[in-house]
Amino acid sequence: MLRRRAGRIPKPRLPDGLRIYAVSDIHGCANLLANVFAAVDLHLSRAEPVRALHVFLGDYIDRGPDSCQTIDMLIDRSRRHECIFLKGNHEALLLDILGDAGGLETWKYYGGFQTLISYGIAPPMKPDPDEQKQLVSELVDRIPDSHRRFFDNLRPSFSCGDFFFSHAGVRPGVSLRRQREEDLLWIRDEFLESERDFGKFVVHGHTPVPNPDIRSNRINIDTGAYATGVLTLLIIEGERMFAI
Numbered sequence: 001m002l003r004r005r006a007g008r009i010p011k012p013r014l015p016d017g018l019r020i021y022a023v024s025d026i027h028g029c030a031n032l033l034a035n036v037f038a039a040v041d042l043h044l045s046r047a048e049p050v051r052a053l054h055v056f057l058g059d060y061i062d063r064g065p066d067s068c069q070t071i072d073m074l075i076d077r078s079r080r081h082e083c084i085f086l087k088g089n090h091e092a093l094l095l096d097i098l099g100d101a102g103g104l105e106t107w108k109y110y111g112g113f114q115t116l117i118s119y120g121i122a123p124p125m126k127p128d129p130d131e132q133k134q135l136v137s138e139l140v141d142r143i144p145d146s147h148r149r150f151f152d153n154l155r156p157s158f159s160c161g162d163f164f165f166s167h168a169g170v171r172p173g174v175s176l177r178r179q180r181e182e183d184l185l186w187i188r189d190e191f192l193e194s195e196r197d198f199g200k201f202v203v204h205g206h207t208p209v210p211n212p213d214i215r216s217n218r219i220n221i222d223t224g225a226y227a228t229g230v231l232t233l234l235i236i237e238g239e240r241m242f243a244i
Helices: 030-046 067-080 089-099 101-109 112-118 129-142 145-152 181-186
Strands: 018-023 051-056 082-085 157-160 163-166 201-204 218-220 233-237 240-243
Touching: 018 030, 030 067, 030 233, 051 067, 067 082, 067 112, 067 145, 089 101, 089 112, 089 129, 089 145, 089 181, 101 112, 101 129
Parallel strands: 018 051, 051 082, 163 201, 201 218
Antiparallel strands: 018 233, 157 163, 233 240
């Protein structure tokens, strides 16, 4: 169930005949993603719209145990369904690491070593600079070409009807078409505390909440899957939004 917070909730709308399934912050929880796919397939079997769109809001990797398998599953899903894949801050960190091993310690703090392990690499607890370079070199060799294309082609945001999708949110006071990628992937307090009209209703993740958190101008669907075992699926059709 969606939890309503103070303030009037507007009724943003999708174009007729379109349904969106939105998921955020999978963080290597392939088993939970499989459950979400099963729920989507069941929902589609009961009432298939003219067009169904899967929108994934980033942070597919790190922290959870199965980052590599998660990417395989997402790529496979995109072969059979229309999918939009957005970039999260964790994918941005990975892409940075692939170009510069110097950030490996930072990535470790964000759960990146779980991703290394999922690609068959066993990192030492405290790799020295030479070991860091070797780990990144191994990762470059182990990431399949299809995965690298997936990471390279992630989008910073997506807009549809009255909805705007990004990983972390938007910078208040800046038009949606002028948003910086850094804010779309990393912003927290300035966005979360804002009651402004952003121009469209923002669907985001990035900051874990106990339950999907709906406000007058946004909804947060990151329910901390890797820690809670709850991966939220948001379904949007017309003016209706509901989470399962």
